[in-house]
Amino acid sequence: MTIKLYCFGESGNAYKAALALELSGLAWEPVKVDFFGGETRTPDYRAQINNLGEAPVMVDGDVRLTQSGVIQDYVSEKSGKFGGKDAAERREILRWVLWDNHKLSSIAGMTRFLMNFLPEDKRPQEVIGFHQGRLAAAYDVLNTHLEGRDWIVGNEITNADMSCCGYLYYPEPFGFDRTAHPNIDAWLGRISQVEGWKAPYDLMPGSPADRA
Numbered sequence: 001m002t003i004k005l006y007c008f009g010e011s012g013n014a015y016k017a018a019l020a021l022e023l024s025g026l027a028w029e030p031v032k033v034d035f036f037g038g039e040t041r042t043p044d045y046r047a048q049i050n051n052l053g054e055a056p057v058m059v060d061g062d063v064r065l066t067q068s069g070v071i072q073d074y075v076s077e078k079s080g081k082f083g084g085k086d087a088a089e090r091r092e093i094l095r096w097v098l099w100d101n102h103k104l105s106s107i108a109g110m111t112r113f114l115m116n117f118l119p120e121d122k123r124p125q126e127v128i129g130f131h132q133g134r135l136a137a138a139y140d141v142l143n144t145h146l147e148g149r150d151w152i153v154g155n156e157i158t159n160a161d162m163s164c165c166g167y168l169y170y171p172e173p174f175g176f177d178r179t180a181h182p183n184i185d186a187w188l189g190r191i192s193q194v195e196g197w198k199a200p201y202d203l204m205p206g207s208p209a210d211r212a
Contacts, residue, residue, distance in 0.1 A: 003028040005071075006049055006057040008035050009206035010117075012109050012167035014056040016068040017075075018203050019162050021058075023196050024079035032205040036117075068166070069097045072159040082159045092153045096160035104138045107131050108167040112174035116208070132175040139181050146183035150190060157194055165191055169199050172208070 005021060007014035007030050014033075021028040033055045039045050040053045050057045050066050057064065058071045060078075065071050076083030084090040111131040114123055142164060145152065152160040168176060168188060178185040191197060201207040 001027075001061050004031050004059045005029070006031045006033050006055050006059070007204045008033045008055060009201045009204040010208065011035065011055055011204075012105055012112075012170065012200070013068045014204060015169075015200045016105075016163050016166040017056045017058060017071040018200075019165075019197070020072045020075045020082060020159065022198060022203060023157070023162075023194060024075050024081050025196075026075065026079055030204050035206075036211060069101065069159070069163060072097070072162065076159060082157065082162065084158060085154060089154050089158070093158050093160045096152050097163045099141075100160075100163045100166070104135070104142070104164060105166045107134050107138065108174060108176070111135060112167060112170060112172055115174050116172040135175055139176070139184065143181040143183045146187050149183075150187070152187075157191065161187070161191060 003021060003026060005014070005018055005028055007018055018028075018030065033039055033045075035055060040050070040055060046053050052066060054066060056068060056071060057066050058074065060074075063074070065074055072082065075081070084093050111128060114128050114131075142152075151157055152164060165188060167174075168178075168184070169192075178188060192199075
């Protein structure tokens, strides 16, 4: 049975789930969510797809899951990949997934949205500046952790890597400069060399160009 992932190209959180599915080798297909057209805010979407009104959503037969970290965990359970080699690694992966959700991706996603997907006259510069300060601290944490390491946890790509990279391949400006963080830069390069890797707009339907 083919797994369905409700997603859209602009979403870094959806990218985390899509990338895990793509690299796992499991059969899956994207289902485009018209986020910018308001689909996730409709009663039908909340009743039939996700009562939280969010994407991504994964459907595998009778299994329906939301939240990228949960979907990644399911992909690991089903494929035997990316979840760590033992209990200690699994806990460390979870630690970084939770850190990313709170300190990195949540702030990067909001900052990117405010800077690129709102009309220019409605972009709150003070909020953007505050968020960029928080992001700078998060980049420093990740860059320091990656010193002398190929991967965030263990000796191969895991859900920790696919969570933390979720927003860092997007071309829209939000204050992230790869060249200013050499360990992150090298790590992103390693991820993009993994067989099957694709950039967000190549992996999922939907991009800003569709609305240009």
